[in-house]
Amino acid sequence: MNKPSTKDSKSTTKSLLVQGYEVVIGFETHAQLSTASKIFSRASTAFGAEANTQACAVDMALPGTLPVMNVGAVERAIEFGLSVGAHIAPRSIFARKNYFYPDLPKGYQISQFEIPVVQGGSVEFYLGDEKKSVRLVRAHLEEDAGKSLHEDFINQTGIDLNRAGTPLLEIVTEPDMRSSAEAVAYAKELHKIVTWIGICDGNMQEGSFRCDANVSVRKPGEPLGTRREIKNLNSFKFMQQAIDFEVRWQIEQIEDGLAIQQATVLFNPDTGETRAMRTKEDAADYRYFPDPDLPPLVVAPEWVERVRAAMVELPRVMAARFAADYGLSDYDATALTQSQATSSYFEAAAKASGQAKLAGNWIMGELSRRLNADDLSIDQSPVSAERLGQLITRIADNTISNNAARQVFEVLWSDADAEVDAVIEAKGLKQMNDTGALEAIVDSVIAANAKNVAEFKAGNDKALNALVGQIMKASAGKANPGQVNTLLRARLG
Numbered sequence: 001m002n003k004p005s006t007k008d009s010k011s012t013t014k015s016l017l018v019q020g021y022e023v024v025i026g027f028e029t030h031a032q033l034s035t036a037s038k039i040f041s042r043a044s045t046a047f048g049a050e051a052n053t054q055a056c057a058v059d060m061a062l063p064g065t066l067p068v069m070n071v072g073a074v075e076r077a078i079e080f081g082l083s084v085g086a087h088i089a090p091r092s093i094f095a096r097k098n099y100f101y102p103d104l105p106k107g108y109q110i111s112q113f114e115i116p117v118v119q120g121g122s123v124e125f126y127l128g129d130e131k132k133s134v135r136l137v138r139a140h141l142e143e144d145a146g147k148s149l150h151e152d153f154i155n156q157t158g159i160d161l162n163r164a165g166t167p168l169l170e171i172v173t174e175p176d177m178r179s180s181a182e183a184v185a186y187a188k189e190l191h192k193i194v195t196w197i198g199i200c201d202g203n204m205q206e207g208s209f210r211c212d213a214n215v216s217v218r219k220p221g222e223p224l225g226t227r228r229e230i231k232n233l234n235s236f237k238f239m240q241q242a243i244d245f246e247v248r249w250q251i252e253q254i255e256d257g258l259a260i261q262q263a264t265v266l267f268n269p270d271t272g273e274t275r276a277m278r279t280k281e282d283a284a285d286y287r288y289f290p291d292p293d294l295p296p297l298v299v300a301p302e303w304v305e306r307v308r309a310a311m312v313e314l315p316r317v318m319a320a321r322f323a324a325d326y327g328l329s330d331y332d333a334t335a336l337t338q339s340q341a342t343s344s345y346f347e348a349a350a351k352a353s354g355q356a357k358l359a360g361n362w363i364m365g366e367l368s369r370r371l372n373a374d375d376l377s378i379d380q381s382p383v384s385a386e387r388l389g390q391l392i393t394r395i396a397d398n399t400i401s402n403n404a405a406r407q408v409f410e411v412l413w414s415d416a417d418a419e420v421d422a423v424i425e426a427k428g429l430k431q432m433n434d435t436g437a438l439e440a441i442v443d444s445v446i447a448a449n450a451k452n453v454a455e456f457k458a459g460n461d462k463a464l465n466a467l468v469g470q471i472m473k474a475s476a477g478k479a480n481p482g483q484v485n486t487l488l489r490a491r492l493g
Contacts, residue, residue, distance in 0.1 A: 021254075023247050024216045024224060025183045026175035027134075029190060029203050030168045031200040032144070032208040033076045038168035040067030040110065040141050040294075047206050055146070055161035063108035066293050073167040076199035076296065077117050077141055079309045080169060083193050083314055084119030084136060094294040098287045102159055103146035111170075113288040114421035116140035117297060123173075124316065125189035127182050129331055134186050135174040142168050143295075163207075169199070175214065175224065180243035184236050189213055196315050196340055204234045206470075211239060215246045217254065225250070226260040230267055230274060242267035246274050317344055335364055341379040352389025355396045362392060366409060384414045390420040398480055404429040432478045441479070442487045445470045456492060466489060 014153040038045055053457055058065045062077045076136055081088045093115045116141035125132055130445040146161040146257060147458035171190065202209045213235045216225035230246060233239040245267070250260055265274040313321075315337045322333035322343075336346045346363055350356040365376075367388065370380060394400050400408065404424070411423045432438050445467055446453055455463035464485070471484050 014254045020219050021217045021251050022401065023181075023219050024175045024218060024227075025177035025243065026214040026227075026230075027171075027173045027177070027186065027190075028212040029079075029171045029187070029200075029213070030144075030210045030212075031171060031194045032203060033073050033167040033199055035070055035072040035167055037070060037072075038165035039070045039073050041143070041165055043165060045166050047170055047203075047208075049162055051149075051158070052162060055164055058141075059161065059165035063413055067110065067291075069294065069297065070167060073141060073301070074117070075321075077139065077169055078200055078299065078304055079197050079311055080139055080171070080194065081118035082137075082304070082308055084121035084310065086136060086139065087119045088299055089115055089117050089119055090299055090301070091115065092117040092140075092297045092299070094291045094297065095288045096291050097142075099285075101145070102157070103161070103164070105146075105159075105164075106159070109143060109145060110291055110294070111142035112140035115300065118169075123186060123193070124457050125185050126331060126334055127185045131330075132182060134176045137172045137174055139169050139171045141223065141456060142170055143397070144168050148417065154466045169194075175216075175227075178324050179489065180247070183213060184240050187239060188236060192315060192338060197312060197429065201465055207232075207234070211471060213239065213243055213246075215243055215250070216260070217250045219369040219493075226262050226457050228262065228274075228276075229264045231264055231277070233267065237270050238267060240274055241269070241404060245272060249274065254371060278458065303360055312340075315343075317438035322346075326350060326360075328357065328360060332357075332360050332364070336360055339378070341377065345378050345381070345385045348385035349389045349392065352397065352404050355392050356383055358392050358396060359389065366406060370409075370413060382414070382416060383409065387412055389419065394420060398431055398483075401430050401431055401477070401480065403477065404431070404456075405430055428478075430473050430478065431480045438475070438479055438483065439487060441471055441474045442484065442491060445474060446488075453492060464492075 024347075031471050033039075034046075036046060037043060043056040043059055044054045046054070058067060059456060078088055080086075092112060094110055095113040097111045097113070098108045116138040118136075120138075120159055121136040123134050123136065123477075125134075144163050144166040146159055146164040149158040151158060173186070178188060179329060191202050193194070194200040194209070200208055202211070213230045213233060214227040215230060216227040218225040228246060228250070230242050233242055246265070253260055261276075262279065263276045263483055264278050266277050267274050319333040319337045322328050322336060323330055326333075328336070342363070346356075346360060349359040349363065353359055367378070367383070368380065370376075371381060391405055391412070394408075395402060395405050396457045404427075407427060408420060408423045411418050412420070449470060450465060452463040452466045456467070468481065468484050469489055471488070472479055472481065
């Protein structure tokens with residue numbers, strides 16, 4: 001594989017895209033289902049057990065054993081299909097996918113090929129403030145393989161079969177994404193969906209949520225280019241880096257007159273590069289045929305409805321409710337339903353304050369900034385939703401300004417016992433509510449700043465800002481800026 005040039009990555013990609021290349025990305029994601037036992041056996045799926053202690057005879061297809069379908073895995077697949085608006089197949093088939101690899105001792109993987117249980121659907125998300133939609137081809141049930149452990153220091157490879165037979169839902173998209181940023185946004189939304197409905201814990205480091213990106217480039221209007229599949233991307237950061245590198249590499253190959261060969265590649269986060277692992281197989285190479293030990297999977301409409309009735313409120317449904325009930329924009333409603341913890345926090349803060357829009361702004365702004373800075377999730381926030389609601393109430397009733405509220409918030413963040421009103425009193429942060437006193441300050445500032453007054457009357461609105469600043473200074477920051485503006489404009493006609 002030719003090594004890419006050492007030109008700056010951002011400028012290289014930008015200039016080549018300007019020359020007319022279009023990036024085409026599709027995803028295959030393996031979500032490990034949250035069942036306690038494996039898809040065709042009663043062996044445990046718990047993570048972290050000693051190697052080969054959770055691999056039973058069924059998982060290895062020893063003679064005389066037969067697979068038995070795990071009902072919980074099917075129900076989780078149905079839940080996902082309902083979450084993305086897909087068709088749930090009333091009858092689907094399991095097949096044997098034949099290949100030989102050390103971590104697959106039985107020589108085949110049980111999967112679904114011609115008729116998957118979940119068909120179609122879509123995933124919608126925001127990229128910035130632009131709404132995007134990625135179409136799904138299918139989501140099918142299959143078993144995981146084992147794991148090869150490469151021990152470089154003893155120059156050996158060990159095989160751990162604990163993961164063999166773990167239930168997976170493989171979710172396949174159409175090649176609808178056109179940038180690494182869009183691909184990451186899709187992956188994050190998919191991750192949100194599967195964790196929200198509880199079918200997968202989403203732990204990327206433990207391999208519970210593994211993404212493969214199929215990447216190709218082409219000139220607009222031309223047929224799809226030859227794709228290369230980047231395997232097992234286990235973080236959103238590495239996902240974007242890997243796709244960006246692969247795009248640059250493919251474009252440079254084409255610019256050099258070389259053909260892209262279909263291949264499976266791995267991303268090395270230490271070097272920031274992809275490298276070919278093996279040539280990419282097609283379906284024919286796997287010699288799929290129906291598994292003779294498993295009957296067709298039949299999903300009656302009544303079963304689907306029972307699953308639907310037991311499901312939690314979906315994020316897209318909750319976002320629509322937030323927009324309708326709280327008057328939020330679609331973008332804000334989507335942002336506040338990024339996780340169940342975030343949505344619960346928002347609703348509690350909105351209820352405590354009666355100020356849904358202001359609560360949403362604080363959660364997406366100041367609270368989010370502090371959580372990110374301290375590497376905390378929202379359910380670990382030192383400031384509870386109720387205390388934030390109390391703070392927002394004091395902003396809404398003009399007791400304190402937004403700037404003063406940030407000072408109070410800092411105290412609440414560091415002191416779990418601090419009370420909003422007590423902090424306001426102790427720091428002397430109450431806004432000036434004495435209209436007569438404020439009018440006196442406004443009049444004195446007008447009298448002392450004749451030049452700014454004249455400029456404002458001549459049509460220079462910036463001069464008003466200077467006057468507001470002087471009034472805020474004279475009031476030690478306790479004046480209400482909105483009230484100051486109103487008084488100034490009234491005084492100056």
